[in-house]
Amino acid sequence: MSGAAENTDILSVADVVKDRWKVARKIGGGGFGEVYEVLDQLSQATVALKVESAQHPKQVLKMEVAVLKKLQGKDHVCRFVGCGQNERFTYVVMELQGRNLADLRRTMTGGTFSVSTTLRLGKQILEAIESIHSVGFLHRDIKPSNFAMGRLASTCRCCYMLDFGLARQFANSNQEVRPPRSVAGFRGTVRYASINAHKNKEMGRHDDLWSLFYMLVEVHGWSASMEENQRQSKKTGAPKCRAMGRQ
Numbered sequence: 001m002s003g004a005a006e007n008t009d010i011l012s013v014a015d016v017v018k019d020r021w022k023v024a025r026k027i028g029g030g031g032f033g034e035v036y037e038v039l040d041q042l043s044q045a046t047v048a049l050k051v052e053s054a055q056h057p058k059q060v061l062k063m064e065v066a067v068l069k070k071l072q073g074k075d076h077v078c079r080f081v082g083c084g085q086n087e088r089f090t091y092v093v094m095e096l097q098g099r100n101l102a103d104l105r106r107t108m109t110g111g112t113f114s115v116s117t118t119l120r121l122g123k124q125i126l127e128a129i130e131s132i133h134s135v136g137f138l139h140r141d142i143k144p145s146n147f148a149m150g151r152l153a154s155t156c157r158c159c160y161m162l163d164f165g166l167a168r169q170f171a172n173s174n175q176e177v178r179p180p181r182s183v184a185g186f187r188g189t190v191r192y193a194s195i196n197a198h199k200n201k202e203m204g205r206h207d208d209l210w211s212l213f214y215m216l217v218e219v220h221g222w223s224a225s226m227e228e229n230q231r232q233s234k235k236t237g238a239p240k241c242r243a244m245g246r247q
């Protein structure tokens with residue numbers, strides 16, 4: 001980490017949280033928190049620790065912990081290791097995964113995934129969305145940086161859902177859908193948000209699916225290949241399905 005970054009980070013390399021988790025490096029920092037790779041000095045495992053400053057005006061980590069705990073045992077979900085808080089920050093410790101899909105996409109030739117990779121990811125992400133819906137919550141921030149591949153030989157073909165900070169309960173314990181609010185504040189990421197979300201309407205399960213659709217369009221580069229296909233078909237009369245045929 002650079003000196004400048006270190007000054008604003010909540011934790012520094014070699015800091016130890018709760019006499020147990022020793023910071024190795026920072027791996028992410030978004031709108032709500034910072035994520036570090038840490039060594040669990042009890043189990044000697046390398047795990048991820050996400051922190052949220054006590055000064056942050058919107059406290060979302062407690063919601064994240066509640067949803068992560070509810071999802072334990074499901075596929076596509078990180079194993080929960082621990083959580084806590086002190087006067088400076090709230091934290092959650094979980095299984096460490098590999099790189100997120102936004103970073104992985106940028107490393108690909110042409111900046112996009114093939115059709116087969118996109119479809120296999122789409123299936124896994126759909127399963128992950130089904131899991132969170134099955135425990136009565138919407139994710140509300142489906143996007144490539146909120147999914148990561150496993151980092152071990154046994155998990156590297158599995159895609160994991162991250163970041164439940166914007167999750168919202170849509171059903172009560174009797175599986176009844178909560179009545180919608182007439183106006184709900186915008187939640188999520190503009191680029192992947194459904195029309196409903198842009199209109200500040202109460203979100204539902206379908207809005208997570210719209211975001212999945214937008215993210216798949218992006219990671220495969222479908223918009224670019226559609227335009228190219230339209231140009232080609234105007235010129236040659238080639239069939240439209242050729243647009244999906246990127247290798």
Ligand SMILES: Nc1ncnc2c1ncn2[C@@H]1O[C@H](COP(=O)(O)OP(=O)(O)OP(=O)(O)O)[C@@H](O)[C@H]1O
Pocket residue numbers: 027028029030031032033034035048050078094095096097098099100141145146148162163164165
């Ligand atoms: N368990 C994990 N294992 C590996 N990397 C992780 C893990 N959790 C988070 N990350 C990394 O940290 C990044 C930020 O994490 P997360 O999305 O949970 O934080 P955030 O502050 O809520 O982000 P944002 O506001 O940008 O959505 C992720 O994109 C991912 O690269």
Ligand SMILES: [Mg+2]
Pocket residue numbers: 030145146163
């Ligand atoms: Mg995130």
